[in-house]
Amino acid sequence: MEQNEPSVVMLTKLCISKFEEVITLVGPRHVVVETRLADFNLWADGVGALSKSGSSLDSRLQGRANDLALVKNVLITLADCLNYSKEVAGDEKKFDESIQNLDSTIGNLALMRVAIRRTGRASRNRRANRTFKPDEQPEFRTHLECIVLLRPSEEALFQQTENGACVARLDPFKLSPLQNRLIEANLRRRHNFYVAQIRSKHQKEALADNP
Secondary structure (H helix, E strand, C coil), X not given: CCCCCCCHHXXXXXXXXXXXXHHHHCHHHHHXXXXXXXXXXXXXXXXXXXXXXXXXXXXXXXXXXXXHHHHHHHHHHHHHHHHHXXXXXXXXXXXHHHHHHHHHHHHHHHHHHHHHHHHXXXXXXXXXXXXXXXXXXXXXXXXXXXXXXXXXXXXXXXXXXXXXXXXXXXXXXXXXXXXXXXXXXXXXXXXXXXXXXXXXXXXXXHHHHCC
16 A cells, blocks of 8 residues: 555545534534444444454555555545535535435445455455364364264164174264365364464454554
């Protein structure tokens, strides 16, 4: 990001400030604008537009220049719409048109929020998958193999020896390719969950260090 280029945090705060300016100008119709401001605040909270440190939208989109530029452009458009709302606050017809513009722009932000969350989740999963090692969770793998093999149509998983002891008859080689893929998918999902837990812990520590 260039030194003089506004951040998402700055543009989000600018829009909130302009919303508040419009609210003071429209008299009895302030509720209409306050509703749009509430929608905008929900968007900002959902994407972390005002978050600090590594959890901010600016930080999370650092390697996605096009997405970051698109978010900023829509925020700039929203600020322009709010400026127009201020200019036409005394004209009911034009003010109604300005509210429609606000709705459209906030709707675009909502769509972008879904896309950002979806692509962000996919990116995190790809990073987690690069560190996945199928043999790192032997106990969980054995547990999954037992679940897959323990079916009513299968013979017992344990057999009793002549001296009365029980011996496990769990044979991973009985697993079909499909069953093996199912087990590996669960191992991968658990690994990704652990990675997400570690990431969340680091983010909380970063926020605590930068109140």
